[in-house]
Amino acid sequence: MSMRRAMILPVALAALALPAGMASAAADGAKVYQRCAACHLPTGKGVPGAFPPLQSDVRALAGSPAGRHYLALAVTRGLSGPLTVEGKTYRGMMPAQSGLDDEAVAAVLSHVTATIAGGGDAVKPFTAAEVKAARDSGAGLDAAAVARLQPKLTGK
């Protein structure tokens, strides 16, 4: 089985397990997540030393307005470390995820925080308006500046 097929299958099965009605919004975020999974893995557990997990720290970040603003900028502007995630320091570079409109960024962040990071119903879904506001106010930030926002939010 190719790498790509191996990633798509679990995502497709997860979409099938959802109640009718919820399927389309959730499937969108899951579909966009396939590009994130290339680095962060389909489970979001990441690769130690290279790609950070999208789990407990991301779940915590999704609980505050400043954390949500950072998450939207991480996707739209990229990140250049050092960046500490779940106690481990990453000195990598995440390219800005181009080609995603505000709806697609909101959908993938909703999927990541609720499903991949396991926040479930406790996490407020991201809206396109929230993503647009982050894009507008963060337009002057480069990837290193976005990474510098994160320690203040997680207290590390």
Ligand code: HEC
């Ligand atoms: C090409 C590989 C790659 C892709 C694709 C990628 N990322 Fe990343 N991501 C990284 C790396 C590397 C870091 C750590 C950056 C650093 O070391 O400064 C990171 C960090 C993050 C963080 C910061 C976590 C924290 O706790 O501060 C978030 C959130 C994130 N990525 C979400 C995403 C989402 C959502 C997508 C898909 C839309 C995505 N990433 C796609 C490589 C990638």
